[in-house]
Amino acid sequence: MESQQSSLAASLSPIEITFITGNKGKLEEFQQLLEGSELATHYKITNKDISLDELQGAAEFIAHHKVKEAAKHVSTPVLIDDGSLYFNAFNGLPGPYIKCFLDRLSSEEIYSLLDAYEDKTGYAQLIYAYCETPESEPQLFIGRCEGTIVAPRGEKRGWDPIFQPKGYETTFGEMKYEEKNKISHRGKAFEQLKAFLEAKASKRVKGE
Ligand SMILES: O=P(O)(O)OP(=O)(O)OP(=O)(O)OC[C@H]1O[C@@H](n2cnc3c(O)ncnc32)[C@H](O)[C@@H]1O
Numbered sequence: 308m309e310s311q312q313s314s315l316a317a318s319l320s321p322i323e324i325t326f327i328t329g330n331k332g333k334l335e336e337f338q339q340l341l342e343g344s345e346l347a348t349h350y351k352i353t354n355k356d357i358s359l360d361e362l363q364g365a366a367e368f369i370a371h372h373k374v375k376e377a378a379k380h381v382s383t384p385v386l387i388d389d390g391s392l393y394f395n396a397f398n399g400l401p402g403p404y405i406k407c408f409l410d411r412l413s414s415e416e417i418y419s420l421l422d423a424y425e426d427k428t429g430y431a432q433l434i435y436a437y438c439e440t441p442e443s444e445p446q447l448f449i450g451r452c453e454g455t456i457v458a459p460r461g462e463k464r465g466w467d468p469i470f471q472p473k474g475y476e477t478t479f480g481e482m483k484y485e486e487k488n489k490i491s492h493r494g495k496a497f498e499q500l501k502a503f504l505e506a507k508a509s510k511r512v513k514g515e
């Protein structure tokens with residue numbers, strides 16, 4: 308039975324998913340996560356750089372809308388990645404608006420926004436959102452990583468240099484992608500996405 312299923316799995320063409328992002332760093336981290344998983348046997352994941360409208364609101368709301376938008380652009384199921392960075396002293400900010408801060412301020416300037424606050428803790432959040440068709444209900448996979456906002460150290464990849472994960476002496480900017488992915492918000496969201504996609508592939512093999 309098991310060998311019948313594995314030969315059926317081998318004969319099925321891979322399920323195509325388009326990962327829509329214009330951010331090279333996200334793509335590289337995703338590819339690194341994929342390399343370490345079995346998903347490549349069942350899925351063919353391609354990338355398209357399409358600039359999607361991002362509404363204002365809570366991160367879940369933004370991701371939900373962003374993936375629905377993405378699904379209108381291609382004929383395959385789609386995946387998007389939406390990241391946010393929260394300063395606990397700022398009660399939910401910058402959150403999903405961190406991109407506007409990064410576009411206009413240096414890492415040092417973003418760090419010094421917290422000068423007046425003793426509490427420098429915060430957390431990074433990542434949402435992978437998956438949607439089959441523009442009519443389908445999106446699935447959201449959310450990962451979080453607690454940490455501290457510090458004076459910038461390491462490579463300038465988004466806000467990586469100013470985020471030091473809890474329990475570590477180095478910032479994300481000082482870590483290799485592989486090391487970051489093991490503990491990051493993205494790595495945690497990926498674990499959930501992976502379980503979902505594996506279950507989907509296994510149902511297909513069983514003909515369910
Ligand atoms: O095309 P998309 O996928 O939307 O890519 P983006 O760069 O616009 O990304 P977001 O809308 O999710 O905005 C998140 C911002 O946070 C940055 N970012 C995302 N993930 C990060 C991570 O793991 N470490 C550091 N910075 C990150 C990213 O460069 C953006 O400036």
Ligand SMILES: [Mg+2]
Binds near residue numbers: 361
């Ligand atoms: Mg964006």
